[in-house]
Amino acid sequence: MRERVVTVSTEAGLHARPADVFVETVERFDSEIRISRANSDDIVAAGSMIGITSLGVRDGEQVRLIAEGDDAEAALDALEEVLTTPEAELEEA
Numbered sequence: 001m002r003e004r005v006v007t008v009s010t011e012a013g014l015h016a017r018p019a020d021v022f023v024e025t026v027e028r029f030d031s032e033i034r035i036s037r038a039n040s041d042d043i044v045a046a047g048s049m050i051g052i053t054s055l056g057v058r059d060g061e062q063v064r065l066i067a068e069g070d071d072a073e074a075a076l077d078a079l080e081e082v083l084t085t086p087e088a089e090l091e092e093a
Contacts, residue, residue, distance in 0.1 A: 001068040004076045005038050006083045013058035014083070022082050023049050031069025033079070038062035046079070 010018040026033050026047045033046035037055055043066065044051030057063055063083065067075045 001066060002072045002076055003067075004065045004080060005062050006065060006080045007062050008057055008059060009084050010086060011059055013061065014055065014063070015053055015057075018082065019049060019052050022052060022079065023047055025078050025082050026075070028078070029067075029069070029071050029075040031067045031072045031075045033068075033072075033075055034066045036064050036066075038064045 008014055008018075012018055014022065023046070034043045035046045035052060035055070036043040037057060038061075042055070044055060046052065046065070055063075065076055065079055067073075069075075
C-alpha cells in the first residue's frame with residue numbers, strides 16, 4: 001500500500017471539473033484507490049464522484065491518497081498531477 005499527501009491547487013477544489021477528471025484518472029488504473037482529507041479518518045473510494053464531492057475539499061487543502069496494487073505508484077503520480085493542475089489547464093486537456 002502506498003500513501004501520499006497532496007495539496008489541492010485547483011480553484012474549485014475537488015468539485016466540478018477537477019472531480020470529474022480525478023474520477024476519470026482513477027478509472028485508468030487497476031489499483032484500489034481511496035481518498036480522504038489529510039486530517040480525517042473519513043476515507044472514500046476515489047472512483048466515486050459522490051464520495052469525492054462529499055469530502056468538500058477546497059483549494060489549498062490537503063488530501064491523503066491511498067493506493068494498493070501493482071500500478072499504485074503510477075496512479076498516485078497521475079492523481080497528484082490532476083490535483084495540482086490549475087483548472088483552466090484541466091479544461092484544455
